[in-house]
Amino acid sequence: MQFSLFSLGQEQANTLCYFRMDTDQLVIYSPFYPDTPTAISAMEGLVLKLRGGSIGAAPSRELASGGYTILAFGKRIPAVGKGALVPGKEIADETLQAWKAAAQATTFKLTYWELAQEIAGLTSLEDLDLSQTDRGYEWQEVGSSVLHVEKKDVLGYLPNLGVQANLNRGPCEPIFNALQPFVAADLPLFHGRKKEVEEVYALLKNHSLLLLYGEARVGKTSLLQCGLANRLEEEEEQMIVVRRQESDLLTSLCASLRSTLANYDEVVIPEVEDPILLARLLAEVSGKRIYLIFDQLELFFSSDVFDAERESFFGFIRDWLDEEDCPVRVIMALREAFLAPVAEYEESLPGLLDNRYRLLPFRQNSMIDTTINLLDVFSLTNLIKVDKPKDVAERVCKELANENGDVPVHCLQIYLHQLHQGSCKETTSGPVAMDLGQVEKMGPARSLIDEFITERLDTLKAQRPPENAPPNPALEREIKELEDSRISCGCGDKQLAAAGAAVVVPAPIPWWTILPLAALPFGMFFLYWWMNPAEEPLTTCQLTEQTDSCEAYLNYLCTYGDTAACAPEFAAILEERQCEEWKDYQLITKLATCGAYQQFFTKYRDQGICMDIVRARLLDWECPMVRDTVQLTVRDTVIERVPVTTYSRPPTIPPGLADDLPCKLIGTTNFKRIGPLWVMTEALPGGPYRWEDALDACTSRGWRLPCIGEIDFLIEKIYRNDPARAFAMLTGSGECSLVNPTDQPGGGYIEFWTATEANDASAWSYYFDLTTKTIRSHPATSKSTALPCLCVERSPTQQNSGLPPCYQKNINRRAGQ
Numbered sequence: 001m002q003f004s005l006f007s008l009g010q011e012q013a014n015t016l017c018y019f020r021m022d023t024d025q026l027v028i029y030s031p032f033y034p035d036t037p038t039a040i041s042a043m044e045g046l047v048l049k050l051r052g053g054s055i056g057a058a059p060s061r062e063l064a065s066g067g068y069t070i071l072a073f074g075k076r077i078p079a080v081g082k083g084a085l086v087p088g089k090e091i092a093d094e095t096l097q098a099w100k101a102a103a104q105a106t107t108f109k110l111t112y113w114e115l116a117q118e119i120a121g122l123t124s125l126e127d128l129d130l131s132q133t134d135r136g137y138e139w140q141e142v143g144s145s146v147l148h149v150e151k152k153d154v155l156g157y158l159p160n161l162g163v164q165a166n167l168n169r170g171p172c173e174p175i176f177n178a179l180q181p182f183v184a185a186d187l188p189l190f191h192g193r194k195k196e197v198e199e200v201y202a203l204l205k206n207h208s209l210l211l212l213y214g215e216a217r218v219g220k221t222s223l224l225q226c227g228l229a230n231r232l233e234e235e236e237e238q239m240i241v242v243r244r245q246e247s248d249l250l251t252s253l254c255a256s257l258r259s260t261l262a263n264y265d266e267v268v269i270p271e272v273e274d275p276i277l278l279a280r281l282l283a284e285v286s287g288k289r290i291y292l293i294f295d296q297l298e299l300f301f302s303s304d305v306f307d308a309e310r311e312s313f314f315g316f317i318r319d320w321l322d323e324e325d326c327p328v329r330v331i332m333a334l335r336e337a338f339l340a341p342v343a344e345y346e347e348s349l350p351g352l353l354d355n356r357y358r359l360l361p362f363r364q365n366s367m368i369d370t371t372i373n374l375l376d377v378f379s380l381t382n383l384i385k386v387d388k389p390k391d392v393a394e395r396v397c398k399e400l401a402n403e404n405g406d407v408p409v410h411c412l413q414i415y416l417h418q419l420h421q422g423s424c425k426e427t428t429s430g431p432v433a434m435d436l437g438q439v440e441k442m443g444p445a446r447s448l449i450d451e452f453i454t455e456r457l458d459t460l461k462a463q464r465p466p467e468n469a470p471p472n473p474a475l476e477r478e479i480k481e482l483e484d485s486r487i488s489c490g491c492g493d494k495q496l497a498a499a500g501a502a503v504v505v506p507a508p509i510p511w512w513t514i515l516p517l518a519a520l521p522f523g524m525f526f527l528y529w530w531m532n533p534a535e536e537p538l539t540t541c542q543l544t545e546q547t548d549s550c551e552a553y554l555n556y557l558c559t560y561g562d563t564a565a566c567a568p569e570f571a572a573i574l575e576e577r578q579c580e581e582w583k584d585y586q587l588i589t590k591l592a593t594c595g596a597y598q599q600f601f602t603k604y605r606d607q608g609i610c611m612d613i614v615r616a617r618l619l620d621w622e623c624p625m626v627r628d629t630v631q632l633t634v635r636d637t638v639i640e641r642v643p644v645t646t647y648s649r650p651p652t653i654p655p656g657l658a659d660d661l662p663c664k665l666i667g668t669t670n671f672k673r674i675g676p677l678w679v680m681t682e683a684l685p686g687g688p689y690r691w692e693d694a695l696d697a698c699t700s701r702g703w704r705l706p707c708i709g710e711i712d713f714l715i716e717k718i719y720r721n722d723p724a725r726a727f728a729m730l731t732g733s734g735e736c737s738l739v740n741p742t743d744q745p746g747g748g749y750i751e752f753w754t755a756t757e758a759n760d761a762s763a764w765s766y767y768f769d770l771t772t773k774t775i776r777s778h779p780a781t782s783k784s785t786a787l788p789c790l791c792v793e794r795s796p797t798q799q800n801s802g803l804p805p806c807y808q809k810n811i812n813r814r815a816g817q
Helices: 034-054 089-102 184-189 192-205 221-231 249-261 277-287 297-301 307-322 336-343 366-379 390-402 409-424 436-440 445-461 473-489 509-517 523-531 540-547 551-560 567-578 581-589 594-604 611-620 691-699 708-716 721-728
Strands: 002-007 016-021 026-028 055-058 068-070 082-088 107-115 138-150 209-214 237-240 289-295 328-335 356-359 663-666 669-674 675-679 748-759 760-768 774-782 793-794
Touching: 002 034, 016 034, 034 089, 034 107, 034 138, 034 366, 055 089, 068 089, 107 581, 138 184, 138 366, 184 221, 184 366, 192 221, 192 328, 209 336, 221 237, 221 289, 221 328, 221 581, 237 249, 249 277, 249 307, 277 307, 277 551, 289 675, 297 307, 297 328, 297 336, 297 760, 307 328, 328 336, 336 540, 366 390, 366 409, 390 409, 390 436, 390 445, 409 436, 409 445, 409 473, 445 473, 540 551, 540 663, 551 581, 551 611, 567 581, 581 594, 594 611, 594 760, 691 748, 708 721, 708 748, 708 760, 708 774, 721 760, 721 774, 748 774
Parallel strands: 002 107, 209 328, 209 356, 237 289, 289 328
Antiparallel strands: 002 016, 016 026, 055 068, 068 082, 107 138, 663 669, 669 675, 675 793, 748 760, 760 774
16 A cells, blocks of 8 residues: 655645555545645545544445445545446455555555646646546656554654654754664655665565675665564564674573563563573564564674684574574674675574675665655655755765765765754744755865764763773774764765865965055965965875876776776876786676686785775675685684683584594595695596586585685695695695695696686686696686596584685586586
8 A cells, every 4th residue: 555645846835736545456546635734644544544444335326236436535526536436345345454454554655746747827736637537647756755654543644753743842953863773763764775675575585594784884774673674564574683782692682582572461481591492482472473683793703702602603593593484584784894704604504695685885866866755754744944855965965975976874864964953053933944055055065074073073082981991892883983984974084085075275365455465464374375275185086196006096996987087097097007907907897707806806805906896796796706715814713711601502523533633534535634624635536527527526425625715725824825835735645645746747737626616617726736836726717627626524623713614506407507
């Protein structure tokens, strides 16, 4: 059920209008109403009548015998057509029952429509021919919001705006959520993420686990606790948000479950710290599926959290989701930069990275639409007055857009808050004015944002405990986030400060005003100021030119794109200098394969060249090797100093693998232990194999192929990043050697398969180069090539070694895959 409001336009908002209610069964039109607020009030009244079952049907004169009219508006004549006509009483009753069920919702979509064409002499909608339909005229959608109807006897339009609208509120009471995520009650203000909400909801329909990630302050929390919370079916689904508090995460989970259970009368809550038992009890008493949100999971990887707690948590989630008929959907939300440490726990929780969703920042055009809707909502509630919301929104978003075209949501929130606070001080009565004149008067957006952040930082820093007292981690996190926001909004960093704002240079003072000042004591000071205007922040282009390196020019192109201000000039410089980085970058954009991007990543990750765009491609394409090497860092082992009471299930160690022998038989096959990995010392019998056959040959024996990330890890960590040292330690004629160079007296190399794909046609291989006596890799070996393979098995006694996870493709031969 949704509503559409039709009028002549913003200028005629106080003239006649009507609305349409769309349902799966029927579309009905309302009578005319004198203005928009009255029409919206009639929508609320219609929803209430449907809930109460006070709407009936009567025989219709417009249809043949047996026809009925649904009296949605009593005997009032609809603005369009002949009313809600149905062919019979039975169908009328079924329609009303369906409408009553749909009216149980608390939020309904509301769109605003205006006539798209000009009609000479038209002064009112009554002048149109609407006797049959209004589809003979062209209408355009000009905005949208949400009709919020609480399940109470007395209702008001949009009562939950994150701020309470009341007659006694002052004009300067804040209405914009500066740096605060949206909650469920803020749905009328939550715009621009409908597609993302639907996609996340769809991903959770068929999967019990979802990993939601994105940049800091991109809107992950708002998407979940506002967008998704309102998307859930109220009678069937329930959301619980958990964040790690002072205690460990599982204890915080138990506390949240207990708090939710306390809302149900006559429920005896057992005195146990068992999240599974508590969640099952909640599902039983509520009769709903539980959506469990672990938000801000990046805090779970701070230095004050021990490995044991993380292992326990991911193991608990694994066992929970493995249970039959599990009534829970788990969503883990974290910042994109923390994908690496999360990936290390996929062995504890298989499939952790399989179902994931990356939330992207708003583009400028999308944010303009979102801002228009936001201003419209506050205008309808008479909190602000905006004459031309589209013009204001375009100006505001242009001020905030960086050179990549993105508008950070939190920066917009702060800016609108500052505009409102500046304008409200000049308001003596009526709604606060927010128009283009006020935007111009308030000055540059980044100055206002910086002013807000500085004031807030001063307040927080004054709350820091004395030097001899323990620090406050939550306070320090908030300070750090504010400092990061200053940079991301372009306020505290020269590279970002000029990203989207024009540089304002003091205009030269006319000479006839300067000369008289020469005779004054401060005349020379003004003359110096005129000849040497205050230094302005350098633009990104200027900073790049100052650096004057291939890396800087290429990073500019990767960050801001080919259409940025200085992109053509910098591309020409790279071409003229024949920079190697530029050639490699052109190659990956031309090939556009996982293998090409992986090779670029390996080559330039230490220099940081274009890493953001390369990582994004590998993540978006879900390249098989992305989990092997991209963003994976080896964390130092944390020595646990305090016990943590958490859920745990001891690992099952296969017989024969629980010791530390350097080389031993597993079954009848000899394996060598290299750090956390056991590797066969002789090529698997039956080879050489094509790539797909090699996968099957290892898995059929209970082992697997190694991933290229594991090979790189072993060389880097076990053999000190020295391929020659690795070659010397792994070759020879003994029983613990992988390769015997004397088997190939003519030199060359001995090559083996890995499980890492480059694309559909090729995969990664590694080889022992007998000429240079090093171990190397090939990024794109044809899968049809016949190569030997050395199967591997991970040691169960070294779970926290830092070895990246490795995935094996399942080959469906009957489907030809």
